[in-house]
Amino acid sequence: MRFFEDLSVGDIHEYGAYEVTEDEILEFAEQYDPQWFHTDPERADAESMYGGVIASGWHTTAMTMRLNVDGFLEDLAALGAKGVDELRWWKPVYPGDTLSIENEVLDKTVETDDRGLARLQTTTYAERASGDTEKVCSFIGLMMVARRPEE
Template sequence: MTVLYLEDFTPGQRFAGGTRIRIESERAKAFAAEFDPQPFHLDEGAASVSIFRGLAASGWHTAAVTMRLLVETEFQPAGGIVGAGFEELRWPTPVRPGDELRVEGEVLEVRPSKSRPEQGVVKMRTSTFNQWGEAVQVSVGNLIVQRRPS
């Protein structure tokens, strides 16, 4: 894959991944047990009477899967995918065991850094979808990207 510098990005540019990751029940429960041990992520019975009406993977599990999927797209910024923070992070639809997730990204804004001339910021919307095309995570984040060496 080609490494992209700040100058290679333009607003409206899109990146999609062909890779899909299937969410397995046991892996979702193991993630939740370690990082988000709430009953609706761990136990089918408790989940059935929760707001989710069934077992739901942790949003943080979805975020970790999204990162993995994003790394496998053509979105290959120089210096790696280095986050400077999120302006938005939503989980509009719960992720269920058996869901197959895929990711798409869109560049919203590109701006050189005023204080660090060797880098800039790419604002990007990253959307994660299940197998039915429903958005399960939407984020808008600012990423630090290196400028092309002179």
């Protein structure tokens, strides 16, 4: 288990890969962001400035969180988050993209005897069918992390 003291400013942690499917894009969008360029592939192909159906930015953020849970958080004494700053969706995410993430520890602050706050820059990348990789999402997470118990 990694604790607050095990995180160092400047450390970079990379995780992936998450394969995005059209079915998942449509299902998420129908429930949470039912705009036509997320829910109607035929119309999106014909009329969208994106050239096809794309994932909602909120879906991209949720998939990023999945990658964080499966990678970065699986062995970290995380206690939840206080929020997210500077959320940006840089490029659309398409069916067939494979997402990966990079977390950089920006700074750390001791909050209490048993908890610290880590500011993490999370960046999500999409590997396209063409083989190109593009930045698609980024944010700064304010994560509470348990401090190492005294023995």
